[in-house]
Amino acid sequence: MSLLDVQNLRVGFGPATVVNDVSFSIAPGEKFALVGESGSGKTVTSLSILRLNHDADYGGRIRFEGEDLLQKPERTMRAVRGKDIAMIFQEPMTALNPLFTIGNQIAEVLMLHEGISAKLAAQRTVELLDKTGIPEPQRRALAFPHQLSGGQRQRAMIAMALACKPKLLIADEPTTALDVTIQVQILELLNQLQREENMAVLMITHDLNLVRHFANRVGVMEKGRLVETATTTELFANPREEYTRKLLASHPTRIVDDVRDDMMPMLATDSLRCTFSIKRGMFKKVPFVAVDGVEVQLKPHETLGIVGESGSGKSTLGMALVRLSTAAVSGRISFVGHPISEMTSSQLRPLRAKMQVVFQDPFASLSPRRTIEQIVGEGLALHQPQLGRDGLRAAVANALTEVGLVPEMMSRYPHEFSGGQRQRIAIARALVLKPELILLDEPTSSLDVSVQQQVLLLLAELQRKYGIAYVFISHDLAVIRAMAHRVMVMKDGKVVESGATDEVLSRPKEMYTKRLLAAATYSTLE
Numbered sequence: 001m002s003l004l005d006v007q008n009l010r011v012g013f014g015p016a017t018v019v020n021d022v023s024f025s026i027a028p029g030e031k032f033a034l035v036g037e038s039g040s041g042k043t044v045t046s047l048s049i050l051r052l053n054h055d056a057d058y059g060g061r062i063r064f065e066g067e068d069l070l071q072k073p074e075r076t077m078r079a080v081r082g083k084d085i086a087m088i089f090q091e092p093m094t095a096l097n098p099l100f101t102i103g104n105q106i107a108e109v110l111m112l113h114e115g116i117s118a119k120l121a122a123q124r125t126v127e128l129l130d131k132t133g134i135p136e137p138q139r140r141a142l143a144f145p146h147q148l149s150g151g152q153r154q155r156a157m158i159a160m161a162l163a164c165k166p167k168l169l170i171a172d173e174p175t176t177a178l179d180v181t182i183q184v185q186i187l188e189l190l191n192q193l194q195r196e197e198n199m200a201v202l203m204i205t206h207d208l209n210l211v212r213h214f215a216n217r218v219g220v221m222e223k224g225r226l227v228e229t230a231t232t233t234e235l236f237a238n239p240r241e242e243y244t245r246k247l248l249a250s251h252p253t254r255i256v257d258d259v260r261d262d263m264m265p266m267l268a269t270d271s272l273r274c275t276f277s278i279k280r281g282m283f284k285k286v287p288f289v290a291v292d293g294v295e296v297q298l299k300p301h302e303t304l305g306i307v308g309e310s311g312s313g314k315s316t317l318g319m320a321l322v323r324l325s326t327a328a329v330s331g332r333i334s335f336v337g338h339p340i341s342e343m344t345s346s347q348l349r350p351l352r353a354k355m356q357v358v359f360q361d362p363f364a365s366l367s368p369r370r371t372i373e374q375i376v377g378e379g380l381a382l383h384q385p386q387l388g389r390d391g392l393r394a395a396v397a398n399a400l401t402e403v404g405l406v407p408e409m410m411s412r413y414p415h416e417f418s419g420g421q422r423q424r425i426a427i428a429r430a431l432v433l434k435p436e437l438i439l440l441d442e443p444t445s446s447l448d449v450s451v452q453q454q455v456l457l458l459l460a461e462l463q464r465k466y467g468i469a470y471v472f473i474s475h476d477l478a479v480i481r482a483m484a485h486r487v488m489v490m491k492d493g494k495v496v497e498s499g500a501t502d503e504v505l506s507r508p509k510e511m512y513t514k515r516l517l518a519a520a521t522y523s524t525l526e
Contacts (some may be wrong), residue, residue: 002047002199003065004168010059011044019044021174022226024219026168026200032205033211033232035247036221037448038419045221046204048172051080052181053238053490064168067476083113088154090173095157098143102156103130103141109163112431128159133189148305149310151182158189165197172204172420176512179310180475180519187214206448208248220506250449252482255460259302259485266469267298267321267437274316274327276492290316290327292493300436301463303470305484305501307477307516313493314473318439321471322355323348336436353383360442366414366429373410376400376429383433399432400425403458420451424458431462439471456482477520481505489513 011019017042033202035041046439050060051069063190064085069077080086089095096107106128107121116124122141125133145153154174158415161169171190175183187210194201203215211218213234220228220243225228228241239245274291291313298304306314319325321333323340333341335355340348356379359365366375377396380387387395397407403424414422417472423443430438440459444452456479462468474480480487481501488498489512497510508514 001061002026002303003030004202005063006045006049007063008036008060009048009062011041011048011053012057013053013055018224019048020224022192022224023060024226024275026202028167028200029194029198029200030217031194031203031215033215035205035207035208035211035218036114037206037247037450040221041224042171042204042221045426046087046172046202049170049202049331050085050087051077051169052087053079055293064262079113082109082161082166083164084166085168085170086164087170088157088161088172088174095373096153098145098491101142101144102148106141106156106160106163109160111413117203124163125336127160129156131193132156133185134159136167144501146514151185151310154182154186155189158186158193162193162197162199168200168202169194169204170204173206174203175205175210177209180477183210184519190214204318208236208449220247222414247449250453252453252456252476252478254482255457256303256483257301257464259299263299265297266300266336267296267471269294269296269321270332272296272317272320272329272331272367273334274313274320274329276327284339290493293331294320294490294495296488296489298437298469298471300469301367301467301485302486303463303472303484305480306471306473306490307480309475309516311492312490314443314490315502316474316493317490318441318471320324322437324357324358349525350383353379353433354435355437356435356438357439358423358426358430358443360445362419362426363414365426366422369412371411371413372396372425373401374412376410376425376432379429379433382428395420395432396428401427402431402462403428404454418451420447420454423451423455424445427455427458427462431466434466435468437469437471439473441473442475443472445474445476452479458501459483477505478518489516 004026007023009022010017013277022045027134034045036042044053046166048058052080058070078478103122103125107118108117110124111118111384125141126137129140133141134152134155148156153369164455175186191214205211215232218230218232219226219354222243228244254343272294273289276288276290277285278288280286293315304375307313316325316327321328331341332339336349338351341350377392377398380392380395396410400409405424406422418444447455463470484501486499486503487501489493491512497508504513505517508517
């Protein structure tokens with residue numbers, strides 16, 4: 001008998017139907033994955049099981065242990081959520097309440113569903129954090145979400161989801177923004193906990209390599225429909241549908257041109273060091289060195305890849321290179337012949353047009369209150385006021401066209417676009433000023449495989465056309481292999497290995513680099 005049986009599910013929002021005639025079942029203790037591109041309906045389908053889609057119109061049946069959840073009153077559903085069916089959300093920083101400690105949030109679930117005392121709930125919370133592999137669980141239970149690393153926050157979310165020993169766990173992109181070693185740890189943790197509790201798991205992901213290691217069966221979604229269902233082995237060995245074959249074939253390939261050896265660096269650093277002040281106790285502060293003695297050289301037309309685990313200092317280094325770091329920075333930074341490390345903010349402002357940033361999450365970095373025309377044109381209005389309204393509008397339209405969008409989109413807002421389209425808008429915002437350097441901080445980590453490849457091809461074409469230099473920060477070694485001419489491997493704020501991308505990633509010398517590659521190989525193993 002199935003634990004969960006979804007029959008002819010239809011989900012609509014107003015006149016739009018986003019999930020249509022979807023049917024699948026999950027047996028007790030089974031691991032089932034739903035995969036597909038952004039907008040395929042996989043997350044809406046998973047949220048429907050707990051009736052968490054706001055203002056949605058449902059059709060069909062969702063039977064859990066034989067009872068139709070779509071017919072249950074809201075009060076009954078509140079008892080099901082977290083106790084019988086739990087969910088791990090994609091972004092723990094958004095899903096966790098920033099005003100409460102991790103311990104309080106896990107204890108609340110236990111007290112609500114099991115009716116135990118606050119003291120017993122606190123003890124169980126520490127046990128759960130310890131079980132999910134968080135170091136110093138008693139101390140971490142007193143921490144707020146922002147005080148934990150990405151991997152620790154995801155483990156805390158898993159601890160919260162497992163608090164009441166649910167029969168079904170829904171995991172929505174649980175490893176998307178994590179580096180490769182943490183991805184492997186989270187995947188192994190979920191496997192271990194699933195075996196111990198004999199818990200069924202519904203995995204929602206666009207990462208096909210993760211599915212290969214985790215799921216017993218796979219369902220492939222396209223445009224709101226379930227187009228193919230098979231065992232994991234069968235799907236990867238012999239996919240029936242053309243769409244499934246396209247997904248399996250989508251992976252980064254080498255797409256950059258060689259860089260001339262005789263070109264002079266346009267960006268260079270000397271003994272770059274970034275230090276933060278960390279509070280210890282009520283009054284004491286201690287220094288924390290996030291980047292220590294790093295040397296960078298970047299030529300025009302070149303891409304420098306920076307890789308490393310969370311907390312290695314790669315993003316802090318990237319922000320320091322473009323003078324956006326909140327840390328105390330020492331050492332010398334030279335950009336297109338200017339000593340920018342010694343310049344004041346007002347002296348640096350004219351050079352800002354030549355250095356731009358594309359952030360990891362375009363939805364967070366694009367203002368929800370501004371139109372696409374205002375977002376993309378903001379830098380132009382500041383740096384080139386002589387253009388006037390018509391010239392500004394023409395430049396924005398041209399930038400949108402360059403990134404594969406149409407000028408008619410200028411009047412729309414960020415929430416009206418898909419993840420891939422929002423990332424293209426972020427690239428257009430950087431491109432419109434014709435910069436010489438773009439810092440790309442995890443620009444494809446939240447994108448599905450086919451959209452990721454589209455964005456990488458776009459970046460390679462823009463580099464080829466305009467000679468832009470990229471500093472490309474990523475935890476995805478396949479993306480770095482495809483995009484970077486040279487790579488730097490960072491650990492604890494230091495560069496442990498650097499060189500030509502093919503040399504470092506094919507013949508690593510340092511044990512840390514070998515460990516990163518082993519984790520990446522695990523996640524892409526055939």
